[in-house]
Amino acid sequence: MVTKYKIAAECANAAMRAVVEKCAVGAKIVDACAAGDAAIEAETGKYYNKKDKDGNKVEKGVAFPTCVSVNNCVCHNSPSEGDEKTLREGDAVKIDLGAHVDGYVATCAKTIVIGGQKVTGAQADVMKAAELASEIVIRKLRPGDSTAEIGAMIESVAKDFGVVVVEGVMTHNMKRFIIDGNKVILNKSSPEMKADPEEIEMYEVYALDIVMSSGEGKPKQRDEKETKVYKRAIEKNYQLKMAGSRAVFSEISKRFPTMPFTARALQEKRVNFGLVECCNHGLLHPYPVLYEKDGAAVAHVKCTFLVLKNGNDRITTFDPQEVESDKKLSDASLYELIATELKPKKVKKNKK
DSSP states (O other): OHHHHHHHHHHHHHHHHHHHHHOOTTOBHHHHHHHHHHHHHHHHTTSOOSOOTTSOOOOEEEEEEEEEEETTEEEOOOOOTTOOOBOOTTOEEEEEEEEEETTEEEEEEEEEESSSSOOOHHHHHHHHHHHHHHHHHHHHOOTTOBSTTHHHHHHHHHHHTTOEEOTTOEEEEEBTTBSSOSOEEESSOOSSOOOOOOBOOTTOEEEEEEEEESSOSOOEESOGGGOOEEEEOTTOOOOOSSHHHHHHHHHHHHHOSSSOEEGGGOOOTTHHHHHHHHHHTTSEEEEOOEEOSTTOOEEEEEEEEEEETTEEEEOSOOOOOOOOOOOOOSOHHHHHHHHSOSSOOOOOOOOO
């Protein structure tokens, strides 16, 4: 199990590097997304290619399609072919993707600013706050610990940096073929969204997900036509009326039975009409493209980690871009916590 999670993480990390390399001034956003998905397929394709005794191959590939969300766009932007939007100098880009091998998932997200200039001001504040919150929380989620205080801890970091925690963002546990398990850590509670405290258990796997904003922290959908990422609602069945919709849904069921996918990956020609009918009857869960208010700075970080006996093992890349923020954590002990090793090195015993 651990081996396959780590292989999936290596594939996700390689894909992240490919997308970062693609994100340059003048590059099309859709090309960056396509490069990430292609890298995931290429990397996962290197492993477990022998068929089993029944002639089946190990399932592997994209666990979450590559999304490139720019500036005040918070998440889930993975446009279709033909989209002409490009990246510009100074754009703040949130990259989000995931890979799986035999259903064992690794996801990651990071924020970069395009160009070689120093990152300062509100963008630096949200990026540093997200980074530090992630470093603190991953050290707090140890076996036997409760998730009860995690949300308050994330909010305290945001307060110190003069930013806000974005509502609706959750850390999920993951299991084989399940990218969003039942154990949930809600970064920010609201009257509409609450989560019961959970106890962290040995050998669990989590996707630690944090988004910070200089805006209101209440992202909204602007245009439902921008939604291009979906997931099969496995608990729902319905006999679709349109032949095109049935063809689209058949492809989804065969190729993406449990993992999120992007419309760009579908081969059926009648994709848009088919997706609309599928969503109208609850057969798909859409991931809407969400926005903060105009001009708001947003940062997103996500990492996959394993809860192990000798410390949590962060298996997806976590190399935040260097920024210059004039804000600091008010609690100095948190810096001491961040300085501690996630996985303490084993001390070799001297042989007598």
